[in-house]
Amino acid sequence: MEQKRTLALPTRATLKAQAKRLRSDLTAQGKPTTHAQALEAIAHQWGARDWNTLHAKAPDTLQRSFTPGERISGLYLGHAFQGTVKAAQMASAGFWRLTVVFDDAVDVVESQHFTGLRKQVSATIGPQGHTAQKTSNGQPHMVLDAW
Template sequence: MSFSLDTPSAQTLKSEARQLREERARSGQTLSHGAALEEVARSHGYRDWNTARAALPDRVAVPFQVGMRVRGFYLEQPFSGLLLGVQLLSSMQHYAVTIQFDQPVNVTPNFMFAAFRQRVSATLDIHGVSPALRGNGQPQMRLLRE
């Protein structure tokens, strides 16, 4: 589910239907693509998928907006800052973001010396979590709304 307050797009609902099918498959239940679309459409208040599709725009609802205040963790260091850039990647499931931190963040794993960054770019999914992981299994960035 995205953070956008905008009307979701048809693409967003299709992605939700795909996720629903995957969740059901993991629990041993089969669900056709059409049935998943119908269920997702009803969960958004539409009578059926055809009604939803006719009412929804083709654009993708963007979970992050340029100028948005954000906070989160970068390399497990807390930060707050301003979202300077957002670009939807070709997968339509990830975004390239550029963030200007309010205070520089030390990006070194030990504190024998410091390497501070005040502006970083990262790839995030629609939930604000980086698919790239650190050596300890934690995401490089977790973004929250401020």
């Protein structure tokens, strides 16, 4: 039995760009097309009933994913880090629970009197590339680079 392959739906901005290119190409061929007609044609190409249906299904942005062994970097409690994803679990739309092993331990204590080094931490990263939890100065606990 043949397995059906499905393509990941592109972002709304990408779909709109496809419609714009289609309209431009058709106009260049002497077949003037309205923007609405081009949007409807793109919707049909992606298997949707109409543009509104496709627009509702398409993501605003592409969702980032993580895999164990992946190298990441960023800030943890304001300290730069590089490390490896030890575990990754999708929590909900765009949110990931990550366990990160730092290359170099990060001091998680602000005191001058003692230190608290962490080599591994767990955090839930949101769709914008940072945690919802914040420190007392309003900074996210973890912020990832190259989001």
